[in-house]
Amino acid sequence: METAPFYILLFVHLSGLILGFGAVLVTDLYGLLWIRDRVRFPQVVRVSGVTERFIWAGWGLMVAAGIPLLVLKGVIDNLLIVKLFFVILIGLNGLPLHVLQKQVRGYEEGDAVPTLTLFRLTLALFVSQLAWWSAVLIGFLHRHVQTVIEWPDTPWLLIGLVVAILLALWASGEVLIRRNRAAADDVKEKITP
Ligand code: HEM
Incomplete structure (x- = not known):
């Protein structure tokens, strides 16, 4: 090797x-x-x-x-499967990040960026950080601690858990922000009939 x-x-x-x-x-x-x-x-x-x-x-x-x-x-050990997942996540997350980046490019100084856009941007940046740091850490462990690491026992379960948590975060943020916006629109309608 x-x-x-x-x-x-x-x-x-x-x-x-x-x-x-x-x-x-x-x-x-x-x-x-x-x-x-x-x-x-x-x-x-x-x-x-x-x-x-x-x-x-x-x-x-x-x-x-x-x-x-x-x-x-x-050798493809269990931890490498997890690393490859994070590598793919970086690639997939890069696509919405690119779209969001294009969206915010249109805003001028002093413009109010919609909360939903800010939320999506923050989440995409968080996912990017999580995936990059995880891939770097796993690469480092493989190279400098142990070449073959058969941990976790069930890498697909861990991957499923990470995906589920990220999707739950995304869905709850979208629902909460849209609900707040709808409530604010309701109030505005009542004030200005
Ligand atoms: C964002 C993507 C990736 C990051 C951040 C990353 C990070 C790293 C790091 C930090 C090392 C240790 C280097 C050293 O200290 O000398 C490493 C080694 C390595 N990486 Fe990656 N890597 C990435 C993608 C990939 C992919 C896609 C593959 C395979 C398909 C891969 C396979 C390897 C292998 C075989 C090693 C040698 C160490 C070992 O696993 O025994 N990496 N990587």
């Missing part, structure tokens, strides 16, 4: 990590600065428009180098 091609692929894999994960962290840093009122919202949107391309490129590079790495390793 620890041959020259393995190390070359690992180098490419880690280059993808620097590019993709680095860009994720820059985006989050700007989001954090916006929450603390240090930068303007359009600035955050502009930066994330640029970093998005680096995130996709880094993710693509990691997958492209990860597949032959796995072939050379020759």
Whole structure:
């Protein structure tokens, strides 16, 4: 396993990590600065428009180098199944994130961004963080702690649980925000007949 091609692929894999994960962290840093009122919202949107391309490129590079790495390793253990789930989650979550990013690009300074859009954006950013950090942690454990980790006993159960929790979070947020909006519209109608 620890041959020259393995190390070359690992180098490419880690280059993808620097590019993709680095860009994720820059985006989050700007989001954090916006929450603390240090930068303007359009600035955050502009930066994330640029970093998005680096995130996709880094993710693509990691997958492209990860597949032959796995072939050379020759073992798919339980924890790797969980890691692959998080890798796929990053890719799938990137699609709504891209749509939301395009939506908020239309807002000008001082515009009120709808609560529903903000909620979806926050959830998508949370999923992105969860999946990136989990994939990084699992990669690190495999490389530096133990090559083969047959944990958890039932990886599909864990994956199902994570999917169920995320879907429940999404559904409850959508229902709550839509209900509050409907109630606010009702009040407005009563005040201005
Ligand atoms: C977002 C995607 C991914 C992230 C963040 C990630 C992260 C990592 C990290 C941090 C390492 C340890 C590198 C080191 O310390 O030298 C690693 C190693 C590795 N990764 Fe990934 N990886 C990703 C995608 C993939 C994919 C898609 C595959 C396979 C299809 C894969 C297979 C491997 C293999 C075989 C290793 C060598 C260590 C081992 O498992 O024994 N990775 N990865």
